Amino acid sequence: MREKFMRFMYGRYGVDAFGKELLIFTIVLLLLGRWTRSEFLSMLSWAFLFYSYFRMFSKNIYKRSAENQLYLKKTYKLRCWLARQKNMMAQRKTHHIYKCPTCRQKIRIPRGKGRIEIRCPKCNTTFIKKS
Numbered sequence: 001m002r003e004k005f006m007r008f009m010y011g012r013y014g015v016d017a018f019g020k021e022l023l024i025f026t027i028v029l030l031l032l033g034r035w036t037r038s039e040f041l042s043m044l045s046w047a048f049l050f051y052s053y054f055r056m057f058s059k060n061i062y063k064r065s066a067e068n069q070l071y072l073k074k075t076y077k078l079r080c081w082l083a084r085q086k087n088m089m090a091q092r093k094t095h096h097i098y099k100c101p102t103c104r105q106k107i108r109i110p111r112g113k114g115r116i117e118i119r120c121p122k123c124n125t126t127f128i129k130k131s
């Protein structure tokens, strides 16, 4: 069975980043369609599902790869922003991030040191904050 599937997938495109996120989007759309009982949304999610499968089994690897590159390029800023948000959330547990009152420079301070004087590395302004 597994071998049969491998043979079937040989020379086909498979799943890439675009395909993966397309599937996630499709599932969200499907659930949303169920939840709102919207005929339109469920039709749309079926269309996206077919498109996902079409891409997966496509033999035109060059074209699918170009679609993926375009998708990655178009979502680059969004993905950077999401990664930054995730990073900030992770740092929030161990660090405080303050903005310098003078120059708005962001300054990262480790938590749990009590009241401390912070010197801005950019403009040398000092200010007192609780860490």
Ligand SMILES: [Zn+2]
Pocket: 100, 101, 102, 103, 104, 105, 120, 121, 122, 123, 124, 125
């Ligand atoms: Zn400053």
